[in-house]
Amino acid sequence: MRVWLAMGLMTGLAACAVPPEMDDAAPEGVVLPEVQTPAPPPGARRVDEFDTTTQAQRSAALKTSEGGVLLGEAVLSLGDPGRAGFWVETALVTSPGQGRVALREGDKSVEVALFPGTGSGRISLATLRLLEVPLTDLVNANIYEYQ
Numbered sequence: 001m002r003v004w005l006a007m008g009l010m011t012g013l014a015a016c017a018v019p020p021e022m023d024d025a026a027p028e029g030v031v032l033p034e035v036q037t038p039a040p041p042p043g044a045r046r047v048d049e050f051d052t053t054t055q056a057q058r059s060a061a062l063k064t065s066e067g068g069v070l071l072g073e074a075v076l077s078l079g080d081p082g083r084a085g086f087w088v089e090t091a092l093v094t095s096p097g098q099g100r101v102a103l104r105e106g107d108k109s110v111e112v113a114l115f116p117g118t119g120s121g122r123i124s125l126a127t128l129r130l131l132e133v134p135l136t137d138l139v140n141a142n143i144y145e146y147q
Helices: 002-018 053-063 125-130
Strands: 069-078 087-090 096-103 110-115 120-124 139-145
Touching: 053 110, 053 125, 069 087, 087 139, 110 125, 120 125, 120 139
Parallel strands: 069 120, 087 110
Antiparallel strands: 069 139, 087 120, 096 110, 096 139
Protein backbone atom coordinates (compact mmCIF):
# COMPACT_ATOMS: atom_id res chain seq x y z
CA MET A 1 0.00 0.00 0.00
CA ARG A 2 2.79 2.41 0.90
CA VAL A 3 4.55 1.69 -2.39
CA TRP A 4 1.43 2.61 -4.38
CA LEU A 5 0.96 5.77 -2.35
CA ALA A 6 4.58 6.80 -2.86
CA MET A 7 4.38 6.07 -6.59
CA GLY A 8 1.19 8.13 -6.90
CA LEU A 9 2.77 11.03 -5.02
CA MET A 10 5.92 10.95 -7.17
CA THR A 11 3.83 10.81 -10.37
CA GLY A 12 1.76 13.77 -9.21
CA LEU A 13 4.85 15.82 -8.37
CA ALA A 14 6.47 14.94 -11.69
CA ALA A 15 3.40 16.28 -13.50
CA CYS A 16 3.93 19.64 -11.78
CA ALA A 17 7.52 19.97 -13.00
CA VAL A 18 8.25 22.56 -15.67
CA PRO A 19 9.54 20.90 -18.84
CA PRO A 20 13.08 22.00 -19.77
CA GLU A 21 11.89 23.75 -22.94
CA MET A 22 9.66 26.04 -20.86
CA ASP A 23 12.40 27.79 -18.91
CA ASP A 24 13.04 31.52 -19.34
CA ALA A 25 16.09 30.99 -21.54
CA ALA A 26 15.39 32.38 -24.99
CA PRO A 27 17.02 31.19 -28.19
CA GLU A 28 19.68 33.61 -29.39
CA GLY A 29 18.13 36.67 -31.02
CA VAL A 30 14.62 36.01 -29.66
CA VAL A 31 13.14 38.61 -27.34
CA LEU A 32 10.48 37.07 -25.15
CA PRO A 33 7.86 39.53 -23.89
CA GLU A 34 7.15 37.46 -20.77
CA VAL A 35 10.77 37.70 -19.56
CA GLN A 36 10.53 41.50 -19.46
CA THR A 37 7.27 41.51 -17.50
CA PRO A 38 7.22 41.20 -13.70
CA ALA A 39 5.28 38.37 -12.12
CA PRO A 40 1.94 39.24 -10.53
CA PRO A 41 2.07 40.17 -6.85
CA PRO A 42 1.49 37.26 -4.43
CA GLY A 43 -1.86 38.68 -3.30
CA ALA A 44 -3.24 39.17 -6.85
CA ARG A 45 -6.96 38.46 -7.09
CA ARG A 46 -8.31 40.60 -9.97
CA VAL A 47 -7.54 40.30 -13.67
CA ASP A 48 -5.82 43.70 -13.78
CA GLU A 49 -3.55 42.61 -10.90
CA PHE A 50 -2.48 39.47 -12.78
CA ASP A 51 -1.83 41.39 -16.02
CA THR A 52 1.39 43.23 -15.18
CA THR A 53 2.11 44.40 -18.73
CA THR A 54 2.55 48.12 -19.26
CA GLN A 55 0.61 50.26 -21.72
CA ALA A 56 3.79 50.57 -23.82
CA GLN A 57 4.16 46.77 -23.93
CA ARG A 58 0.51 46.36 -24.92
CA SER A 59 0.87 48.90 -27.72
CA ALA A 60 4.02 47.20 -28.99
CA ALA A 61 2.37 43.75 -28.91
CA LEU A 62 -0.50 45.04 -31.04
CA LYS A 63 1.88 46.32 -33.75
CA THR A 64 2.17 43.01 -35.56
CA SER A 65 3.77 42.41 -38.90
CA GLU A 66 1.86 40.47 -41.52
CA GLY A 67 4.83 38.17 -42.05
CA GLY A 68 5.67 34.87 -40.51
CA VAL A 69 5.08 31.27 -41.43
CA LEU A 70 1.62 29.93 -40.70
CA LEU A 71 2.13 26.93 -38.42
CA GLY A 72 -1.56 26.10 -38.36
CA GLU A 73 -4.80 26.61 -36.51
CA ALA A 74 -5.17 26.09 -32.78
CA VAL A 75 -7.89 26.15 -30.17
CA LEU A 76 -6.46 27.88 -27.11
CA SER A 77 -7.64 28.29 -23.54
CA LEU A 78 -6.40 30.49 -20.73
CA GLY A 79 -3.01 29.40 -19.48
CA ASP A 80 -1.41 30.03 -16.10
CA PRO A 81 -2.50 33.55 -15.06
CA GLY A 82 0.58 33.80 -12.86
CA ARG A 83 2.84 33.56 -15.92
CA ALA A 84 3.11 37.14 -17.12
CA GLY A 85 3.55 38.54 -20.61
CA PHE A 86 2.32 37.75 -24.11
CA TRP A 87 2.76 34.08 -24.97
CA VAL A 88 1.16 31.03 -26.56
CA GLU A 89 1.98 27.42 -25.78
CA THR A 90 0.95 24.94 -28.50
CA ALA A 91 1.88 21.60 -30.02
CA LEU A 92 2.31 23.45 -33.35
CA VAL A 93 5.60 24.87 -32.04
CA THR A 94 8.70 22.67 -31.85
CA SER A 95 11.08 25.13 -30.14
CA PRO A 96 10.71 28.48 -28.35
CA GLY A 97 10.53 31.46 -30.66
CA GLN A 98 8.72 34.64 -31.59
CA GLY A 99 5.56 35.01 -33.61
CA ARG A 100 2.00 36.15 -33.53
CA VAL A 101 -1.43 34.81 -32.77
CA ALA A 102 -4.32 35.98 -34.98
CA LEU A 103 -8.01 35.39 -34.37
CA ARG A 104 -9.45 33.23 -37.16
CA GLU A 105 -12.56 35.39 -37.15
CA GLY A 106 -11.77 39.08 -37.09
CA ASP A 107 -8.70 41.15 -37.64
CA LYS A 108 -7.01 41.12 -34.22
CA SER A 109 -3.51 39.76 -33.78
CA VAL A 110 -0.84 40.03 -31.08
CA GLU A 111 2.94 39.55 -31.07
CA VAL A 112 3.76 36.67 -28.71
CA ALA A 113 6.50 34.41 -27.47
CA LEU A 114 5.85 30.89 -28.79
CA PHE A 115 6.50 27.81 -26.69
CA PRO A 116 6.10 24.10 -27.42
CA GLY A 117 3.20 22.47 -25.66
CA THR A 118 1.26 19.26 -25.57
CA GLY A 119 -2.45 18.63 -25.76
CA SER A 120 -4.67 21.65 -26.04
CA GLY A 121 -2.94 25.01 -26.45
CA ARG A 122 -2.68 27.72 -23.82
CA ILE A 123 -2.67 31.49 -24.18
CA SER A 124 -1.62 34.14 -21.67
CA LEU A 125 -4.05 36.35 -19.81
CA ALA A 126 -2.44 39.50 -21.23
CA THR A 127 -2.79 38.18 -24.80
CA LEU A 128 -6.46 37.29 -24.28
CA ARG A 129 -7.12 40.79 -22.99
CA LEU A 130 -5.52 42.37 -26.08
CA LEU A 131 -7.53 40.10 -28.35
CA GLU A 132 -10.61 41.20 -26.40
CA VAL A 133 -11.70 37.59 -25.86
CA PRO A 134 -13.52 36.60 -22.63
CA LEU A 135 -11.18 34.70 -20.32
CA THR A 136 -13.46 31.66 -20.22
CA ASP A 137 -13.77 31.31 -24.01
CA LEU A 138 -11.83 28.98 -26.25
CA VAL A 139 -9.86 30.97 -28.82
CA ASN A 140 -9.79 29.81 -32.44
CA ALA A 141 -6.57 31.25 -33.76
CA ASN A 142 -3.92 31.00 -36.44
CA ILE A 143 -0.37 30.69 -35.12
CA TYR A 144 2.45 32.33 -37.08
CA GLU A 145 6.16 31.94 -36.39
CA TYR A 146 8.76 34.54 -37.37
CA GLN A 147 11.84 33.08 -39.03
